[in-house]
Amino acid sequence: MMKVENTSTERIKALVAGQKEYFRSGSTLSVAFRKEMLRKLQQALCEWEKPLAEALYADLHKSYEEAYMTELSIVKCEIRNHLRHVARWSRRKCCATPLKMFPSRSRIVSEPLGSALIIAPWNYPVQLLLNPLVGAISAGCTALLKPSPYVPHVAKVLEEMIRATFDEKYIAVVQGNRDVNTALLAERYDIIFFTGSPSLGRTVMSAAAKNLTPVVLELGGKSPCIVDRDADIEMAARRIVWGKGLNAGQTCIAPDYLLLHTAIKERFVEAFKRESCRLHGEDASRSAHYVRMVNDRAFERVAGYLADGQVVAGGHTKPEERYIEPTLLDGVSPDAPVMQEEIFGPVFPIMTFEDTDEAIDFVVGREKPLALYYFGDTKRGWEVVRRTSSGGACINDTIMHIVNENVPFGGVGNSGMGRYHGRESFEAFSHRRAVVVTPTWLDLPFRYMPYTLFKLVKKLL
8 A cells, every 4th residue: 555755854844944934035925926826726726636536536436526526626616716805805904993092093904824734634635735725825824734644645646736836935745644743743833724633633732832823623523413303304315315425424524423303213214225325326335436434444443333233224344445335323322432433434323302402402412513414494493503503504404514615614612613715714824913003193192191181081981
């Protein structure tokens, strides 16, 4: 199996120092430069589309269609959005100034934070590395990129693409395992953007705290999927099968477990079987669009969950292919391992409820998830949203909230902090700086000692 070579600590130090120096030169600050670099990334994605798609198939068995829809197209849309709006986002903003500050004027200036470290996971290795990079470029930062070693073909192609497109003093790629992560986190940056598990997120946050470095943590968690008694069962099953089957469940916002109303449980199970067959065929292992588990360790972990309940749909595996069929598990205890850890695979434990309040209580009694999905009456769906907390949510759908670059994407609590996509990406890598401009033609005496006009000033304050 192909492996990436660890970048040396000396090389990391040199890259960090070089990017800091380049940022201090002011070369990245102009909007014209930022737009030029966004266009270069846009062109690179077109030129390297085929190698990236081939690498995604080699590492994950991800079809070209899925690679384009869930990876490449999302980055391309993000770039187009930033090219259209970065000039406006970067302008000084006028703010209201209270009478007590007359004749001063107030402005907000968006300035780049500086040197950025972006660490990406393996499940969407192109999108989750390059989408944050778009925000870094748009804001005027430099960036050091770290792909996941678990997808070595993708990591290698990304490195070659970035090297061919940008000067390393501006944007560069480092490679390797967790030892490289340790060396990276020992350096000082102006922002760290990390996508991965909550446990690794804590490690990143701990390292960042030593230098009070701001972080954006895009993590995960167990995203609930509630199907109420008045849901359109066929439609719910279709959208849930698609959302869970995407990337074989290896998606941070994949529906993790089902909360089914007891009145529709049996109907849903049968609908799930039909829709799974319709989307993936009688044998999903023969589908050109069904992804495999990333490695043997991931396969063994997820396949091990099959023992935590009764298989009522799916359940077939092929260890030699790292294949796990879309699976429903019934009779699962809330204390079972499959209900304690983020599954990150195509295994779906079923929990039941008699009343929507019961489902809400179950959700809020656990860590805040990255996503929440509700199928049923829209009005009741809004009530579920109001009474729960999650990074994002869909009513009568799954996954699709990540597609709209005009809404923020991010976690809350255990599922992360910070947001990105669209303008949120620009602001994630920016500092909103307050600037007060005071003219010299008038200097009112109110603020100066010995405060002889204090009674009048007090009325103004």
